[in-house]
Amino acid sequence: MHTLSRFLWYLIHATLAQVSAQESLTLDTLYSFSGASLSSDPTFSLPQAQQLTVSIAICSTGTTSPTFLVNNDTASTTDIFEIQLYSGFGNWTGTTQQGGSLVVQNVGQTSFQVVTSTGALVHGLIPALPFLGDTTNTQALIYSHPFSPTESSPPTYPNYTLPPANLSIPSPPSSPPAFSLVIAPTSSGLASGMQTACGINSTSSSGLVVSNDLWLRNNDGWRSQWLIDGLTPSTNYTAYVIQDQVKLSGPIYFTTKSPSFPCPLVHSLPFCPSTSYAVPLLFPQSPASSYDSSNLPQSVSDPLLQYMTNFTTMLLTFACGRDLYSPLQTCESCQEAYRTWLCSVSFPRCAEPPSSSSSPSSPMPALTLPQSGSNERNSFLPNVSYSYQTVLPCLEVCSAADRACPIFLGMKCPTARFNAASSYGVGFIDGKQGVFGSGSTGTAQDRWGNVWCNPS
Numbered sequence: 001m002h003t004l005s006r007f008l009w010y011l012i013h014a015t016l017a018q019v020s021a022q023e024s025l026t027l028d029t030l031y032s033f034s035g036a037s038l039s040s041d042p043t044f045s046l047p048q049a050q051q052l053t054v055s056i057a058i059c060s061t062g063t064t065s066p067t068f069l070v071n072n073d074t075a076s077t078t079d080i081f082e083i084q085l086y087s088g089f090g091n092w093t094g095t096t097q098q099g100g101s102l103v104v105q106n107v108g109q110t111s112f113q114v115v116t117s118t119g120a121l122v123h124g125l126i127p128a129l130p131f132l133g134d135t136t137n138t139q140a141l142i143y144s145h146p147f148s149p150t151e152s153s154p155p156t157y158p159n160y161t162l163p164p165a166n167l168s169i170p171s172p173p174s175s176p177p178a179f180s181l182v183i184a185p186t187s188s189g190l191a192s193g194m195q196t197a198c199g200i201n202s203t204s205s206s207g208l209v210v211s212n213d214l215w216l217r218n219n220d221g222w223r224s225q226w227l228i229d230g231l232t233p234s235t236n237y238t239a240y241v242i243q244d245q246v247k248l249s250g251p252i253y254f255t256t257k258s259p260s261f262p263c264p265l266v267h268s269l270p271f272c273p274s275t276s277y278a279v280p281l282l283f284p285q286s287p288a289s290s291y292d293s294s295n296l297p298q299s300v301s302d303p304l305l306q307y308m309t310n311f312t313t314m315l316l317t318f319a320c321g322r323d324l325y326s327p328l329q330t331c332e333s334c335q336e337a338y339r340t341w342l343c344s345v346s347f348p349r350c351a352e353p354p355s356s357s358s359s360p361s362s363p364m365p366a367l368t369l370p371q372s373g374s375n376e377r378n379s380f381l382p383n384v385s386y387s388y389q390t391v392l393p394c395l396e397v398c399s400a401a402d403r404a405c406p407i408f409l410g411m412k413c414p415t416a417r418f419n420a421a422s423s424y425g426v427g428f429i430d431g432k433q434g435v436f437g438s439g440s441t442g443t444a445q446d447r448w449g450n451v452w453c454n455p456s
Contacts, residue, residue, distance in 0.1 A: 035107040046100035058088040059198035062109025088196040126249040133276030137233040146221035157321030165308035172214040179224040186236040254449035262386040263350030268292035272343035278350040334405035344456035351391040366392040366425030394453035395424035425453025
């Protein structure tokens with residue numbers, strides 16, 4: 001922002017003098033304007049404040065580029081500032097103790113939002129990205145960025161109590177942000193347009209929302225969870241999440257599976273909260289189109305819960321909270337890491353090889369083709385009549401449990417040097433010699449929809 005010349009302000013002042021009335025902007029109120037319904041060079045009165053922030057977001061543009069000017073003192077004709085726009089956003093912060101005004105020059109057909117506040121900046125981009133659970137041929141499971149991290153007191157000796165096998169999901173926040181999801185074919189060029197919340201929100205979203213609720217995937221915090229159906233098979237999509245109509249998270253990219261992809265999605269399991277991907281199961285009975293805790297067969301869930309119960313019982317034979325087996329880990333972190341590993345290996349993740357159009361420099365995911373009618377990881381999964389491929393669990397999921405648990409539990413993982421690659425994805429996150437973050441990708445999946453191993 002910079003102070004404009006006195007001469008230019010005099011020209012503006014002369015224009016403003018011809019305006020018989022100005023619309024007043026109230027604090028903490030979102031205003032949406034369209035140039036088609038505004039007068040030439042519209043002017044808005046700003047509220048009085050010791051420190052005022054004026055936030056601008058461009059929703060759509062016409063043939064002209066508007067200029068936003070702030071006069072932060074109605075008694076002066078010299079304190080004039082231009083709000084510089086970057087990627088469709090702009091803001092000004094200063095004092096308006098004597099009142100002030102906002103004038104928009106060359107508004108043309110531009111539509112825009114304005115918010116005045118005395119607190120934090122209203123419009124903006126959220127650094128944290130949405131998260132893709134997985135896709136089928138017509139479905140996608142997508143999560144917002146995390147918000148409202150959970151806070152819990154660690155258990156203490158002598159009443160060292162660990163969570164039960166079937167976790168009790170805490171009550172969600174009473175006043176969560178208002179989230180909305182926008183999905184469009186990547187070919188539409190959505191990511192090359194105006195990257196503001198109102199600009200993206202003006203796009204018609206693809207697919208049908210089957211469900212939308214809050215879910216606690218991990219300790220990062222609550223997320224809004226969408227199950228979307230009605231997408232086109234073998235199609236690249238772009239997705240954004242909008243918070244409170246003014247903040248934008250994204251884009252992320254994903255590709256739906258081929259028309260013949262057979263595996264249904266599994267999600268919203270309290271005992272496996274981070275499981276959110278396609279699993280080799282029979283297709284659920286109508287009207288359900290995916291599995292959650294309400295319709296997952298007990299023949300699958302009961303053994304897993306029993307494993308978790310037995311492990312917790314064995315873990316508590318150690319004097320948790322009194323004796324230390326590690327300066328960094330506790331029985332609580334051991335149980336949490338074991339749960340993640342158990343869920344990852346109990347629910348194989350169905351996958352497909354990347355398309356031939358993928359970047360040749362990108363590594364191949366850790367895919368395997370199970371023998372027909374068998375499941376080496378989980379014998380309690382029902383036999384299916386279709387063939388499928390799975391992406392192997394990340395070796396780091398096993399290593400995390402190995403590091404977090406007491407040695408007497410006998411948690412052991414294969415080594416990358418010998419046979420780990422036959423049952424785990426190796427070298428994607430950590431290097432093959434176990435160096436943290438030195439793998440070929442440094443992550444299990446990225447914002448472009450690539451999944452190299454299953455982090456669960």
